[in-house]
Amino acid sequence: MTLISNVSLRRVLDSRGNPTVEADVLTESGGFGRAAAPSGASTGEYEAIELPPSEAIASARRHAIPRLVGEVHAGNQREVDAALRAADGTDDFSEIGANSAVAISMAAAKAGADVLGAPLYQHLGGTFRGENFPIPLGNVVGGGEHAKEATHIQEFLAAPVGAPSVSEAVFANAAVHARASEILDERGTPAAKGDEGAWAPPISDAEAFEVMDQAVSDTEDELGFEIRFGLDMAAAELYDEEEDGYVYGDEVKSTDEQIEYVADLVDEYELVYVEDPLDENDYEGFAELTDRVGDRTLICGDDLFVTNVERLQDGIDADAANSILIKPNQIGTLSDAFDAIELANRNGYETIISHRSGETEDTTIAHLAVATDAAFIKTGTVQGERTAKLNELIRIADDAV
Numbered sequence: 001m002t003l004i005s006n007v008s009l010r011r012v013l014d015s016r017g018n019p020t021v022e023a024d025v026l027t028e029s030g031g032f033g034r035a036a037a038p039s040g041a042s043t044g045e046y047e048a049i050e051l052p053p054s055e056a057i058a059s060a061r062r063h064a065i066p067r068l069v070g071e072v073h074a075g076n077q078r079e080v081d082a083a084l085r086a087a088d089g090t091d092d093f094s095e096i097g098a099n100s101a102v103a104i105s106m107a108a109a110k111a112g113a114d115v116l117g118a119p120l121y122q123h124l125g126g127t128f129r130g131e132n133f134p135i136p137l138g139n140v141v142g143g144g145e146h147a148k149e150a151t152h153i154q155e156f157l158a159a160p161v162g163a164p165s166v167s168e169a170v171f172a173n174a175a176v177h178a179r180a181s182e183i184l185d186e187r188g189t190p191a192a193k194g195d196e197g198a199w200a201p202p203i204s205d206a207e208a209f210e211v212m213d214q215a216v217s218d219t220e221d222e223l224g225f226e227i228r229f230g231l232d233m234a235a236a237e238l239y240d241e242e243e244d245g246y247v248y249g250d251e252v253k254s255t256d257e258q259i260e261y262v263a264d265l266v267d268e269y270e271l272v273y274v275e276d277p278l279d280e281n282d283y284e285g286f287a288e289l290t291d292r293v294g295d296r297t298l299i300c301g302d303d304l305f306v307t308n309v310e311r312l313q314d315g316i317d318a319d320a321a322n323s324i325l326i327k328p329n330q331i332g333t334l335s336d337a338f339d340a341i342e343l344a345n346r347n348g349y350e351t352i353i354s355h356r357s358g359e360t361e362d363t364t365i366a367h368l369a370v371a372t373d374a375a376f377i378k379t380g381t382v383q384g385e386r387t388a389k390l391n392e393l394i395r396i397a398d399d400a401v
């Protein structure tokens, strides 16, 4: 194993045009890794703290880099991430910023892989990882915090569950995206795109279900394998404490009505996946919904769990869900993300590795999903910062990384 010899940090652009943190890690034996932090728009209340990039960089230079350079081995991810935690000294990375932490953590992992001469997924997952590939969940239509004047539900996600290969699955999602555009055109609905490249038409959620249902079944007919769809409701953004309910324009649904609504949607559209159907503080509501439909769909906690083992353990104790979204920048390091994945696996929860709405060309999550045998990866459908991960998945499957 080789010591880290240099860490450099800089501000680069993310896909929304905002600055984000990029890290380069060099090792004494000449290993190199580069990674950049993504950034959320519909962030969970309990996520690790993202600092303004210049502050995060200045603070990491002061506190973290001296603990890494000449001190820590790049191939020992636990050691790297423990040094980041020690340098920060808080529970939520509010001192050096989860954006600095995750960029350094991922860059160090890549430097470790480079030293070994192994692809990142193999460095992270080991030689004897499973043979499976994640099914890509592709954002096709959406709104919420990712697009103005579009649907209330944040994401309508294609799920090519019957695709014979990861490559065919990736192209299937692109085909659903293209078909949805044609259907919207036929309906005379102009559609801009949201932050993640999904169509963001000014239509009701009910119409979006019709568009999605048709786009999925047309593409299924064309390609000849099963394609279903799911949702990220991002319900914490819909929930209004004063109204004590979920606000859909002029309509407010009580918690009971929200549970009823989602349960009906699961059955009507045979949804395979529903992320954040209730507010991020409502373990009880999550548990009630999971009890009703958890045998036939994945109920996934994103803002609910924020990739945090303590919040996940609370959810497991409450039977709140049956799957967890994993976003390394929600918790700050790859080791913390692995701990959440391990806890999920031990308790029969599926894992879904995810991008953020603000992204870069970084492909770490594609490797993380393969390394950990995740059931799904949620990383968009089109647009360069999304296709970077999808194309990397295709390369991994083709043994070409």
Ligand SMILES: O=C(O)[C@@H](CO)OP(=O)(O)O
Pocket: 039, 040, 041, 042, 043, 044, 145, 155, 196, 232, 234, 302, 354, 355, 356, 357, 358
């Ligand atoms: O809610 C989500 O799952 C994500 C990614 O789609 O959005 P954001 O990064 O804005 O939190």
Ligand SMILES: [Mg+2]
Pocket: 232, 234, 275, 276, 302, 303
């Ligand atoms: Mg989400």
